[in-house]
Amino acid sequence: MSKITELVERLVQPILDDMKLDLVDVEYVKEGKNWFLRVYIDKEEGVDIEECGTVSERLSEKLDELDPISHNYFLEVSSPGAERPLKKKSDFEKAVGKHVHVKTFEPIDGEKEFEGKMISFRDDELVLEIRVKTRKKEVIIPFQKVAKARLAVSFF
Helix, strand or coil: CHHHHHHHHHHHHHHHHHHCCEEEEEEEEEECCEEEEEEEEECCCCCCHHHHHHHHHHHHHHHHHHCCCCCCCEEEEECCCCCCECCCHHHHHHCCCCEEEEEEEEEECCEEEEEEEEEEEECCEEEEEEEECCEEEEEEEEHHHEEEEEECCCCC
C-alpha cells in the first residue's frame, strides 16, 4: 500500500506546485468493503471546493493513464480540516504557537500522549507547554520519537 501512496504523492505534487497548494497527506485505506484514496491539500488561507475539484480531476486523469490500482476505489481530495496531521518537519515549524496533540513511540516522563501549546521546534525537538492539573509544564519530545501528531482544537 505504501507504494501506491508514494506514487500518488509523485503524481499529485506537480499539480499542487502548479496551483500553489501544499500536500498534507495521502491515505490509501479500506473501510468496510470499499477502498479509498484520500489526498489532503492545503494552503495558508485554506482551500476551497473548486480547488479540491480541480486537483481531483487532474489527478484522476494521471491515475487513469497509469492505472496503478487494479480494483475499484474512491478518490477523495479535501482539506485536512482543523485537526490536520503534522508529518514533515516543516509542518512542525508552522505549528509553533499552536495547540497540538502528540503520541510518541515510547514514554517520555511516563507518558505517551501529550496535548498543549507548541513553544518551539528546533534541533529536531518539540517543546510543548502542557497542563498538569493547574500547573503548566514544558515537555521536550525528540522528533524521532513522534509516532503521530496533529493540530488540536483547544477550548482554553
